[in-house]
Amino acid sequence: MNDSRGDIVYRMARPETLKIVHLDSFTAVFHRASGITHLVTSPVPEILAALGEAGMTRADLMARLSVDYVLGDAEEGSLDARLEELVATGLVAVA
Amino acid sequence: MRHVFQVRIGPIGFRIGSDWRAPIAQLETLYAAYPKPEDGVPDFTVRLFAARPWRRVVRPAVMIGGDYILPEAAPLPLAQGLLAAEMGMNLQMALGQRHFLLLHAAVVERDGKALVLTGVSGAGKSTLAALLSLRGWRLMGDEFALLDPATGLLHAFPRLVSLKNASVATVAAEVPADRLGPMLEGTPKGTIRHLVPDAAALAAMDAPARPALILFPSFGYDSATRDVAQSEVFVRLTQASTNYVAMGERGFDALTALVQGVPARAIDYPDTDSAIALVEAAWAAR
Amino acid sequence: MGRALDGWLLAQALRDPGGTVALGADEWTALLAIGRAEQMIGTLAWRLNGIDVPPSVARILADARASAEQGRVAALWEAEVARRVLAPLGVRMVLLKGTAFVAAGLQAGRGRSIGDLDILVPRAALDAVEAALLEAGWEWVKPDPYDDAYYRQWMHELPPLIHRDRDRMIDVHHTILPLTARITPDAGALLADAVELKPGLWALSPNDMLVHAAAHLFADGDLAGGMRNLWDVHCLVAEFGADGLAGRAAQHGLSHEVARALRLAAALYGEGARLTPVDRLYLYRLTARDGWGRAMRPITRMAFYIRSHWLRMPPAMLARHLWTKWRKGGAGPASG
Numbered sequence: 001m002n003d004s005r006g007d008i009v010y011r012m013a014r015p016e017t018l019k020i021v022h023l024d025s026f027t028a029v030f031h032r033a034s035g036i037t038h039l040v041t042s043p044v045p046e047i048l049a050a051l052g053e054a055g056m057t058r059a060d061l062m063a064r065l066s067v068d069y070v071l072g073d074a075e076e077g078s079l080d081a082r083l084e085e086l087v088a089t090g091l092v093a094v095a
Numbered sequence: 096m097r098h099v100f101q102v103r104i105g106p107i108g109f110r111i112g113s114d115w116r117a118p119i120a121q122l123e124t125l126y127a128a129y130p131k132p133e134d135g136v137p138d139f140t141v142r143l144f145a146a147r148p149w150r151r152v153v154r155p156a157v158m159i160g161g162d163y164i165l166p167e168a169a170p171l172p173l174a175q176g177l178l179a180a181e182m183g184m185n186l187q188m189a190l191g192q193r194h195f196l197l198l199h200a201a202v203v204e205r206d207g208k209a210l211v212l213t214g215v216s217g218a219g220k221s222t223l224a225a226l227l228s229l230r231g232w233r234l235m236g237d238e239f240a241l242l243d244p245a246t247g248l249l250h251a252f253p254r255l256v257s258l259k260n261a262s263v264a265t266v267a268a269e270v271p272a273d274r275l276g277p278m279l280e281g282t283p284k285g286t287i288r289h290l291v292p293d294a295a296a297l298a299a300m301d302a303p304a305r306p307a308l309i310l311f312p313s314f315g316y317d318s319a320t321r322d323v324a325q326s327e328v329f330v331r332l333t334q335a336s337t338n339y340v341a342m343g344e345r346g347f348d349a350l351t352a353l354v355q356g357v358p359a360r361a362i363d364y365p366d367t368d369s370a371i372a373l374v375e376a377a378w379a380a381r
Numbered sequence: 382m383g384r385a386l387d388g389w390l391l392a393q394a395l396r397d398p399g400g401t402v403a404l405g406a407d408e409w410t411a412l413l414a415i416g417r418a419e420q421m422i423g424t425l426a427w428r429l430n431g432i433d434v435p436p437s438v439a440r441i442l443a444d445a446r447a448s449a450e451q452g453r454v455a456a457l458w459e460a461e462v463a464r465r466v467l468a469p470l471g472v473r474m475v476l477l478k479g480t481a482f483v484a485a486g487l488q489a490g491r492g493r494s495i496g497d498l499d500i501l502v503p504r505a506a507l508d509a510v511e512a513a514l515l516e517a518g519w520e521w522v523k524p525d526p527y528d529d530a531y532y533r534q535w536m537h538e539l540p541p542l543i544h545r546d547r548d549r550m551i552d553v554h555h556t557i558l559p560l561t562a563r564i565t566p567d568a569g570a571l572l573a574d575a576v577e578l579k580p581g582l583w584a585l586s587p588n589d590m591l592v593h594a595a596a597h598l599f600a601d602g603d604l605a606g607g608m609r610n611l612w613d614v615h616c617l618v619a620e621f622g623a624d625g626l627a628g629r630a631a632q633h634g635l636s637h638e639v640a641r642a643l644r645l646a647a648a649l650y651g652e653g654a655r656l657t658p659v660d661r662l663y664l665y666r667l668t669a670r671d672g673w674g675r676a677m678r679p680i681t682r683m684a685f686y687i688r689s690h691w692l693r694m695p696p697a698m699l700a701r702h703l704w705t706k707w708r709k710g711g712a713g714p715a716s717g
Contacts, residue, residue: 019344021351026326030347034458035340035451036547037347039330090458096673108437110410112673134435135406140414142673162417162674193444343451 009095010083011055012048018091020048033090043069044082048091055095058083096142101131105241105252105300106195107188108132111180113143114151118176125177125255125276125289128297139163139191141183143176159183163190175279178287181255188239189337195241195250196342196349199335202240202249203232204299208307209249210378211240211357213335219314222262223370225290229269230371234296235304244342244349247356248303253296255289263288265367308381309359312370316363320373323359386411387677388608388668391419392649395612398428409438411672418674419608423449423492449492456480456495459549463498464581466517470509473583475501475575477554477593481584482613485576489616497541497550501585503572504555511539511553519544519551557593566596566633587621588629595642596635607667614646 012018019030027045029038043065050056050064062079065071071079086092096112098119103109109132113119132138142160145151156170157179163186171179188197200213201224210232212220221237228234235251242249255276258266263286267275276289311323311331323331332350333339339346360377364370384390384404390412394401404412416422426445434442460480467474475481477499482490502510519542538554556568571593575583585593591614598610623643630639645663647654656664669678 019347021347021355023325023329023351023354025324026329028326028329028347028351030344032344033454033461035343035454036458037333037339039326090461133437134409136409136413136435136437136441138437138441140410140673142675160675162414193448194440341448341451343447343454345447 007057009055009057010051010061010087010092011053011095012051013091013093015053018048020045029091031090036089038089038091043075043079044086044091047079047082047086051092055093096144100126101135101137102126103130103132103137104184104254105236105250107139107192107252108137109139109141109184109187110137111141111143111183113176113180114145115143115155115157115173115176117173118143118157118180121177121276122180125291128291128294130300139184139187141180141187143179143183146170159186161187163187171282175282177276177289178279178282181257181289184254185238192239192241192338193341195243196346197336197338198240198242198332199238199337200240201237202235202251202304203227204235204251204304205232205378207304209235209304210374211249211306211309212312213240213309213332214311214313219262219312219367219370221257221259222265222367223312223374225256225258225262225266226269226367226371227374228293228296229266233299234292242306242349242353243303244345246303247305247349247352249306250303251296251300253292253300255291258288258290260285262367266290306353306357308378309353309357310374310377311359311361312374313361313363314370315365317365318369318373319363320377321361323361325354325359328359329354384408386415386672388415388419388670389649391415391421391425391608391670392668394425395421395428396650398432401429401432401434406435407672409435413438413441414672414674415670418670418676420494420606421492421609421612423452423494424609424612425492427492446492449494452495453483453490453493455549456483456498459498459544459547459551460484460500460582462517462544462547463500463514463551466513467502467510468581470506470513472502472506472510473572473575474581475572475583475585476578477501477557477585478597478613481590484578484582485584487616488620489613497552499552499554501554501557501568501571504568507539507553507555514542514551514553518546522550557596564596564634564638566592566635570632587617588626591617591621591623591626591642592630592633592635592639595630595639596633598642599638604663604666607663608649611642611646611649611667614642615650618643618646 017032021028026039026041029040031038046065050061056064062071062076083092087094096114098113098116100111100119100122101109111122140161143157144160145155146158150156155173157173157176158170159168159179159182161183165186198213200211201220203210203224212223214220224234224237234253235249236253237256238254239252240249241252270290274291279287309328329350339350358381362373362377364373390408394412416425422445426442429442456479460476464474476484479490479493479495480498482493522541522543537556537558538552541550541552543550557566557571558564571585571589574586574589576586577583594610594613598607626639630636641660644654644656644660648656648664666678669676671677
C-alpha cells in the first residue's frame with residue numbers, strides 16, 4: 001500500500017450535488033455539478049454511504065466495509081480502482 | 096419560403112415552409128382537422144428547400160432545414176416531400192425539445208391510463224399503436240412520448256402514424272381510404288404510408304394520461320412475456336431518449352419516477368394478432 | 382406591419398425588451414427563428430424574463446432559459462475536469478469566450494449557449510498540454526493529415542479534441558489569431574495579465590476579453606455568429622467600461638478592429654454610433670437573417686468568407702488551401 005496516500009480523506013461529494021435513486025440491483029446517481037447521470041452497482045453505493053459527508057481515509061474505509069463484507073486482496077484492489085474512478089468523476093471529493 | 100403550413104400537434108406548434116407547393120398541399124389535407132399553433136406562434140420551424148435554385152425544378156431534391164438541422168443529411172426526392180416534412184418535425188423535437196422528456200415510443204390510452212410501447216425502430220411500435228387504436232385504445236402518438244417532469248403525466252403528440260412495408264397493407268385493410276396519405280416507395284426505410292389519427296384521438300389531443308405500463312415489444316419470436324428490471328428499463332429508456340442529457344436534473348427525476356412507479360414487461364410475438372393478445376393480457380395483469 | 386424581419390428585429394428586442402409588446406404573432410415567430418439561428422435564444426430569453434409576452438412565447442423562452450442553464454452546468458464541469466488534468470503541469474489555463482463568461486458570472490454569460498471548451502495556454506506548454514489531455518481521455522476529432530499539418534503549423538490552436546466519455550470538445554489556443562494573419566496579438570501579455578477566478582481557473586482581463594471578441598469577430602471568421610460576438614462586446618463594455626481599451630488594443634495590433642467592434646455593438650444594441658460606409662456593410666452582413674432564420678445576402682457572405690481566409694493566409698497559400706479542400710469535396714460557405 002502506498003503510504004503517501006494514508007492521510008488523504010475521501011468524502012462523498014456534498015449531498016446537494018448528488019441525487020441518489022436505488023433501482024433494484026443498480027443505483028442511479030445524478031451529479032449536479034456536471035449534469036451527468038451515473039449508473040453504479042456494488043460496491044459503489046456502499047462506498048458512498050460509508051464515506052458519507054464526514055469522510056474517511058482509505059484505511060478506515062476498508063475497515064468499515066470489512067464489517068459487512070469479506071474483503072480479500074482482490075476486493076481491496078477493485079475498491080481502490082472504484083475509489084479512483086469516483087474521484088475522477090467528482091462523486092467523491094478528496095480533502 | 097413561398098408555401099407555408101402551420102399546425103399544432105398536442106402541446107407543440109410547428110411552422111413548415113416549402114419551396115414547393117406539393118408537400119404543403121399534402122400536409123393541409125392530412126392535418127386538416129388539427130388546430131393551429133397557440134397564439135399563432137409555433138414552437139419550431141421546419142424548412143423544405145432546394146439546395147441550389149435549379150434543384151427546385153431539375154431532379155427536385157428536398158433538403159430538410161429548420162431551427163435545428165443535421166448538417167450532412169441527404170435530401171429526399173420531391174415525391175417524398177411529405178416524408179421530409181415529417182422527418183423535419185421529428186428533427187426539431189429530437190434536437191430542440193426542452194420542456195418534456197422525450198422517449199422514443201408509441202403511446203396509447205385507455206380509461207385515462209397510458210400504455211408505452213418502446214424499443215428499437217422496426218420492432219413494430221407504430222403498427223401496434225395503429226392497430227390498438229382501432230380496437231378501443233386512444234392513440235396518443237407513435238413516435239415520441241412526451242413526459243412532463245413536473246407531473247409525471249404523458250402528453251399526447253398524435254402525428255401522422257408512419258406505417259412501413261408490410262404493415263401498410265395490414266392497417267390499410269382496416270381503415271377508410273381518406274385516412275391514408277400517399278404511398279411513398281423507395282424511401283430510406285422502404286415503403287411508407289401515413290395514417291391520420293382518428294377523430295377521437297384528435298378530440299382528446301390535449302388530455303394527458305398517467306403512464307401505467309411500459310412494454311418492450313419484439314417482433315419475430317414465439318409469444319413470450321417477461322418482467323424487465325427497473326435498472327434495465329432505465330438504461331433502455333435513456334438510450335431511447337434524444338433529450339435526456341439536455342434535460343439535466345428534470346430528466347433524471349422524471350425518468351427515475353417513471354421507472355420506479357410503472358411496471359415494465361418485454362413481449363415477444365410472431366404476428367400481429369399474437370401481439371394484440373399479449374398486449375391486452377399484459378394490460379389486464381399490470 | 383412594416384417591421385423588417387431580419388437581424389435588426391433581434392437587436393431591437395435585446396436593446397429594448399419592453400418594446401416587444403408591439404410584436405404580432407408573425408413577428409414573434411420570426412424573432413424566435415432568428416434568435417435560434419444566431420445562437421442567442423437563451424440570451425433573448427433572459428432579456429425578456431419578466432416582460433409580458435404571449436403565453437406560448439413565455440413557454441418557449443422558459444424552456445430556452447432552462448436549456449441554457451443546463452449548458453452552463455455542463456460547460457463549467459468541462460472546465461473543472463480540464464483544470465484537474467492540467468493542474469499538475471503548473472500551466473496557466475485561461476478560459477476563453479462563453480465558458481469564461483459563465484465562470485466569472487458576467488452579463489455576457491447570461492443565457493449563453495456554450496459548445497466547446499476554449500482555453501488559452503502558453504505556446505511552450507502546448508506539447509505537455511496535448512499529452513496530458515490525450516492521457517486523460519480526449520481524442521482527436523478528425524485525423525486528416527493535410528488539415529493536421531496546416532493546423533499545427535499555422536493555426537492558433539491545436540486540432541480539435543473531443544472527450545471520449547463526455548463527448549465534449551476542447552479547443553486549446555496558444556494565441557487568439559492564426560499565425561498567418563497579418564495581425565499578431567501579444568499572447569504573452571494575454572497570459573500575464575489574466576485574472577484568477579478561483580485557484581487554477583483563469584480568465585482574460587476585461588480589456589483583453591474585449592480585444593479577443595473583436596479579433597474573433599473580424600479576423601478569425603466569416604462573421605458567422607457576429608451578432609452574438611457583438612452582444613458580448615456590448616455586455617463587457619457595459620460591465621467594465623472601456624478605460625485603457627484603446628491602448629491595449631494598440632498593444633495587440635487590433636486598434637481598428639476594436640474600434641469597429643465598439644461602433645457596431647453600439648449601433649446594434651446601444652445608443653448608436655457614427656458609422657463609416659464599411660461599418661454599414663458589416664452591419665448589413667451581420668443582420669443577414671430572414672424571418673425563417675436563413676442566412677441571406679449571399680454575395681456579401683461570399684465576400685466575407687474569402688476575405689476572412691485571406692486574413693488567415695497569404696493569397697498564394699489561400700488558393701492552394703481552398704483548391705485542396707474543394708478537391709476533397711468539403712468546404713465552401715454554408716448555404717440555406
